[in-house]
Amino acid sequence: xxxxxxxxxxxxxxxxxxxxxxxxxxxxxxxxxxxxxxxxxxxxxxxxxxxxxxxxxxxxxxxxxxxxxxxxxxxxxxxxxxxxxxxxxxxxxxxxxxxxxxxxxxxxxxxxxxxxxxxxxxxxxxxxxxxxxxxxxxxxxxxxxxxxxxxxxxxxxxxxxxxxxxxxxxxxxxxxxxxxxxxxxxxxxxxxxxxxxxxxxxxxxxxxxxxxxxxxxxxxxxxxxxxxxxxxxxxxxxxxxxxxxxxxxxxxxxxxxxxxxxxxxxxxxxxxxxxxxxxxxxxxxxxxxxxxxxxxxxxxxxxxxxxxxxxxxxxxxxxxxxxxxxxxxxxxxxxxxxxxxxxxxxxxxxxxxxxxxxxxx
Amino acid sequence: xxxxxxxxxxxxxxxxxxxxxxxxxxxxxxxxxxxxxxxxxxxxxxxxxxxxxxxxxxxxxxxxxxxxxxxxxxxxxxxxxxxxxxxxxxxxxxxxxxxxxxxxxxxxxxxxxxxxxxxxxxxxxxxxxxxxxxxxxxxxxxxx
Numbered sequence: 001x002x003x004x005x006x007x008x009x010x011x012x013x014x015x016x017x018x019x020x021x022x023x024x025x026x027x028x029x030x031x032x033x034x035x036x037x038x039x040x041x042x043x044x045x046x047x048x049x050x051x052x053x054x055x056x057x058x059x060x061x062x063x064x065x066x067x068x069x070x071x072x073x074x075x076x077x078x079x080x081x082x083x084x085x086x087x088x089x090x091x092x093x094x095x096x097x098x099x100x101x102x103x104x105x106x107x108x109x110x111x112x113x114x115x116x117x118x119x120x121x122x123x124x125x126x127x128x129x130x131x132x133x134x135x136x137x138x139x140x141x142x143x144x145x146x147x148x149x150x151x152x153x154x155x156x157x158x159x160x161x162x163x164x165x166x167x168x169x170x171x172x173x174x175x176x177x178x179x180x181x182x183x184x185x186x187x188x189x190x191x192x193x194x195x196x197x198x199x200x201x202x203x204x205x206x207x208x209x210x211x212x213x214x215x216x217x218x219x220x221x222x223x224x225x226x227x228x229x230x231x232x233x234x235x236x237x238x239x240x241x242x243x244x245x246x247x248x249x250x251x252x253x254x255x256x257x258x259x260x261x262x263x264x265x266x267x268x269x270x271x272x273x274x275x276x277x278x279x280x281x282x283x284x285x286x287x288x289x290x291x292x293x294x295x296x297x298x299x300x301x302x303x304x305x306x307x308x309x310x311x312x313x314x315x316x317x318x319x320x321x322x323x324x325x326x327x328x329x330x331x332x333x334x335x336x337x338x339x340x341x342x343x344x345x346x347x348x349x350x351x352x353x354x355x356x357x358x359x360x361x
Numbered sequence: 362x363x364x365x366x367x368x369x370x371x372x373x374x375x376x377x378x379x380x381x382x383x384x385x386x387x388x389x390x391x392x393x394x395x396x397x398x399x400x401x402x403x404x405x406x407x408x409x410x411x412x413x414x415x416x417x418x419x420x421x422x423x424x425x426x427x428x429x430x431x432x433x434x435x436x437x438x439x440x441x442x443x444x445x446x447x448x449x450x451x452x453x454x455x456x457x458x459x460x461x462x463x464x465x466x467x468x469x470x471x472x473x474x475x476x477x478x479x480x481x482x483x484x485x486x487x488x489x490x491x492x493x494x495x496x497x498x499x500x501x502x503x504x505x
Contacts, residue, residue, distance in 0.1 A: 052484060053481045056480040056481050056483070056484035056492075057476075057480050057481060060495075061492065061493050062484065062492045062494070063410075063490065063491050063492075064489075064490050064491075064492070065490075082491065351408075352408055352409075353408055354410040354490060355410075355490070
């Protein structure tokens, strides 16, 4: 098979994303790029809905992975193995790009050879209009704005990277990151460690369509925080990664403050003449420690939104603090995450099969 | 997720290799058994992905046989690719394509079927783990 050189390969990992996929792929096809300079590779990670049919309308290549779902890190790596582009862009199956997003990414990488990867940040307006989606979208936007520029974080959702750099770095860590979470953070840190620049652009914005509710946000925060503590090590990451992006706490000291506040708040319910005072102190400490976030909410959506989001944010922080502690305990007791025994055995034997066994970086 | 984590924490003493030597040797045995099972299972699994090439030809569209041949393995390769041509109406240069590609599968859809619909139909028929989709170009006047 002859190899075709292209400027860009757009890789979209998909799992049961039929409802968003048309909009996502149409937006990619509407990019201000000549159609013969890029390709779209959709990697279907065992969808049971109509994702493959939808993908077929727009994609140049479709990879069908069977099984229960190997995760986006694994799916993206399978896409990279088939990519012909010098630059590889990863776009999540709920992310809508603007017509100028991909060309701007190519320009940035062309103009700045010291930069190996560039990512877009969250649009101020979320695709879903409910309160929790807006709260979460703005929280991530806040973190990205504060840490825009060169950083150690290849933002999930929409990012472009030089293919040769990605391959040399060992691609995504599919061994540890079976669930969608911090694989981009880990990759960003590896790229930085190898001396490559990673740029987070605040001018490039993409819209996330996923609708969040309080339960799904808490689950996401739980997973991120636990994985952060268990697999990446909070102290190691906090210096290099925007904390709002990794989990929801806005300052490095906030986990400690959140735990103290929770304990104080619990103590406030004990019979005591100073119970209200104790509770007020704890709540004030939490709110003050997150003042920049609340001010950002007020600026973006008004005072009412900021006031309503304050208790939600405190609740989410408490979840994050507990998850961090859980992650630390799990790391200490069980060690880092590893795949199941079957995967490990396949990997040790070193068999070449399809779909491939998850690889170690 | 919460419940699974809680169970992990509650059960850690029973399964932690650090605190339970018996658990550790049981874990090693299980890995060894798994390795044996992997050896047996691997004989039944495919070693390489199956590949398909879908060529989509709406009304009055053609594809150059050279372009199709470009996407196929060269003569020396062991790799095989299933080729499916999905056409709306009567295909124009199918004979030329059939001479270049053996075992061509043709899907005929009614005239006027859109590219998107043809692609959808073809992907359902394509058996490959990796499917490449190639669209034809509008027929030029001198092709007629």
